[in-house]
Amino acid sequence: MSLLHRIQAPFHVWCYQTGKFREVSEKDLLGHWSLIFFYPADFTFVCPTELKELAELYPDFQKENCEIYSVSEDTHFVHKAWADVSATIRSIPYPMLADPAGVLARQYGVLDEEAGQAYRGAFLLNPESQVILYEINDMGIGRNAEELLRKLQAAKFVAEHGDQVCPAKWHPGEETLTPSLDLVGAL
Amino acid sequence: MADDMNVTERSNLISAELEGKLSEFFKKLSAPVVLCCIAAEDEKSGEMQIFLKHLVSLSDKLTLHIAAPGENPEWERLFGLGLYPATAFWNDSGFCRASFHGVPGGHELSSFITEILTAGGGSDPLDRPTLHDISRIKNPIELIVCVSLSCQHCAKLVMAGQRIAFENANVTTHMVDANLYPELVAKYQIQRVPVIVSGDRILAVGGMTLFELSSLLRKQEGA
Numbered sequence: 001m002s003l004l005h006r007i008q009a010p011f012h013v014w015c016y017q018t019g020k021f022r023e024v025s026e027k028d029l030l031g032h033w034s035l036i037f038f039y040p041a042d043f044t045f046v047c048p049t050e051l052k053e054l055a056e057l058y059p060d061f062q063k064e065n066c067e068i069y070s071v072s073e074d075t076h077f078v079h080k081a082w083a084d085v086s087a088t089i090r091s092i093p094y095p096m097l098a099d100p101a102g103v104l105a106r107q108y109g110v111l112d113e114e115a116g117q118a119y120r121g122a123f124l125l126n127p128e129s130q131v132i133l134y135e136i137n138d139m140g141i142g143r144n145a146e147e148l149l150r151k152l153q154a155a156k157f158v159a160e161h162g163d164q165v166c167p168a169k170w171h172p173g174e175e176t177l178t179p180s181l182d183l184v185g186a187l
Numbered sequence: 188m189a190d191d192m193n194v195t196e197r198s199n200l201i202s203a204e205l206e207g208k209l210s211e212f213f214k215k216l217s218a219p220v221v222l223c224c225i226a227a228e229d230e231k232s233g234e235m236q237i238f239l240k241h242l243v244s245l246s247d248k249l250t251l252h253i254a255a256p257g258e259n260p261e262w263e264r265l266f267g268l269g270l271y272p273a274t275a276f277w278n279d280s281g282f283c284r285a286s287f288h289g290v291p292g293g294h295e296l297s298s299f300i301t302e303i304l305t306a307g308g309g310s311d312p313l314d315r316p317t318l319h320d321i322s323r324i325k326n327p328i329e330l331i332v333c334v335s336l337s338c339q340h341c342a343k344l345v346m347a348g349q350r351i352a353f354e355n356a357n358v359t360t361h362m363v364d365a366n367l368y369p370e371l372v373a374k375y376q377i378q379r380v381p382v383i384v385s386g387d388r389i390l391a392v393g394g395m396t397l398f399e400l401s402s403l404l405r406k407q408e409g410a
Contacts, residue, residue, distance in 0.1 A: 157379060164394035165379040166338035174366060176234060177336040179200050179296030181208055185310060186297070187346055187397050 003108065008129035011103050015095040016079035024097060026129065033066035033152060034125040038110050038118035040139055042074045042082040048089065053145035055092045064152055068094035073116055075100045110136055122148055124155060198241040200292060206245060212300055213246035215309030221250045221277040225267055231367055235272035235290045248307055268361060270368055278306040284352040289364030293336030298345040298362065305353050320401050321354045326408040328358055331384040333365040333377055340394030341381040347397040
């Protein structure tokens with residue numbers, strides 16, 4: 001069953017963010033766009049690459065009024081331990097949510113119950129905490145942070161302008177399209 | 188007919204079927220329409236010239252004039268924009284305040300033909316409330332409507348702008364096939380269309396009805 005348009009269910013977790021712990025609930029997701037970014041586990045190799053790319057694009061996400069929440073099934077203490085030993089993780093500016101009980105991962109259908117780890121799911125929520133788009137990749141398949149930013153911008157654009165626009169893919173030198181008279185006089 | 192040259196080549200944009208439909212549309216023309224095109228040396232300008240020559244050959248109410256960039260300062264001032272090929276329309280009352288920049292393929296053939304019909308008295312008249320609404324735009328405004336030829340919202344917006352410009356001498360509108368002008372796309376970071384640029388800034392994004400566009404233009408001047 002699709003998760004599109006589903007409203008964020010209640011949750012309450014701890015997070016680690018730039019050296020501090022704090023609590024996060026569903027109420028914190030209201031009023032701005034949110035990217036919920038699941039990854040399998042701390043202290044792994046593919047994950048830091050993805051998290052680093054997101055960290056580098058964090059100012060662009062913030063410019064679009066979007067908060068990033070990374071989520072793994074580790075505790076917030078493990079997040080801190082990882083940051084203590086890794087300069088890459090230490091530089092991550094967004095909140096790293098701790099979901100050791102699997103509450104969030106189950107809500108989003110990304111929990112590998114046997115491994116106790118989350119698949120690589122990315123979920124974009126609008127300011128009303130409604131899922132607007134998502135992708136779920138198997139463990140070894142990384143995501144593209146730039147593509148997630150593009151999707152966020154597209155989602156925001158559609159939210160602001162409805163369906164009265166057409167996406168434009170510019171291809172210089174393209175042949176002129178076959179003309180159509182279907183709309184003559186269609187004012 | 189093209190008075191500057193003979194039709195020597197058929198445009199591959201006008202099929203035999205389309206030619207028949209266009210001829211039918213042009214029977215609605217009650218007054219002559221003059222098409223004026225500024226054509227450069229590039230491929231699209233060549234394509235446009237062939238297209239226009241073919242088009243005007245379908246009606247004795249249509250006349251075509253072609254000039255090179257810079258050759259006709261008056262045309263450059265009224266509709267050149269430095270974006271070629273540029274084509275504009277004149278009728279018995281003068282310049283119709285609408286131009287096309289690019290080749291009107293895809294849905295934009297509809298807006299191109301609609302403009303010819305309007306200029307030549309072949310379009311249905313607007314109702315009085317709409318005309319009154321349009322007449323309330325009091326300050327001069329120039330619109331550049333950036334489009335993609337495959338966008339149906341774009342053609343409707345172009346037609347709305349053209350009709351407003353036709354009815355109100357304060358409004359001038361230019362349709363621009365953004366795909367041909369990458370500098371324009373880069374300048375305004377256009378990723379979706381239609382986009383209306385006015386006064387060197389983006390005025391609006393997305394399709395609008397004639398009424399919505401007219402209202403927007405009035406709001407711009409606080410009318």
